[in-house]
Amino acid sequence: MTDFRNSKYKVNPLILNRHSPRAMNGEDITKEQLMTIFEAGRFAPSAYNGQPWKFLFSFKKGKDWDLFFEPLIDFNKSWVINGSVLVVITSDQFLFDRKSETNQFDAGASWQNMALQAYDMGLVIHGMSGFDYNKIRSNLDIPESYDVLAMFVVGKPASKDVLPKDLQEKEVISDRKDLLEIFIEGKFK
Ligand SMILES: Cc1cc2nc3c(=O)[nH]c(=O)nc-3n(C[C@H](O)[C@H](O)[C@H](O)COP(=O)(O)O)c2cc1C
Secondary structure, three states, rough: OOOOOOOOOOOOHHHHHHHOOOEEEEOOOOOHHHHHHHHHOOOOOOOHHHEEEEEEEEEEOOOOOHHHOOOOOHHHHHHOOOOOOEEEEEEOOOEEEEEOOOOHHHHHHHHHHHHHHHOOOOOOOEEOOOOOOOHHHHOOOOOOOOEEEEEEEEEEEOOOOOOOOHHHHHHOOOOOOOOHHHHOOOOOO
């Protein structure tokens, strides 16, 4: 496999190459594929193994699809329409009846496990914060004690030609900040 990105130090190609396309072909993924992705999320580490996450999902053909889809901003609607499953990531603010400092961090680890798993299966998976958080909360009856963190879409890949011109231009592999800009030995600077 040709690497999409370059790294100075050799990291696992799955981590290096995972990326977030928007081009999807509108076909459904199978329940088996979805559960495989979810299984990867389930095995993420979390503080005290508290597993504070809950993931709400709907297939496009599901009766609740509109409740998930409508709160998306128009930009996201324009390409998510060709996805197969929408997922909302939530996490419990409380662990053992105490305020949790890590619920969001833990849920993020679970999301990344799923992103890597889906990419490894040749599927598109794409995280989103472009949606109305209050609307999603009320549409899906998410209690106040749970944080609504993000959404993601899963679908089958397609050629970028299926996207409108402006989105085709965005269908590129992104780079990252330099290692030494973000990893600091010692005190913050
Ligand atoms: C929490 C989160 C929210 C995001 N929100 C959106 C979004 O609303 N719309 C979108 O098109 N991409 C969204 N993205 C995708 C990011 O822009 C993308 O992950 C980032 O540019 C890095 O590119 P890569 O995933 O291809 O490596 C989101 C990603 C994450 C993790």
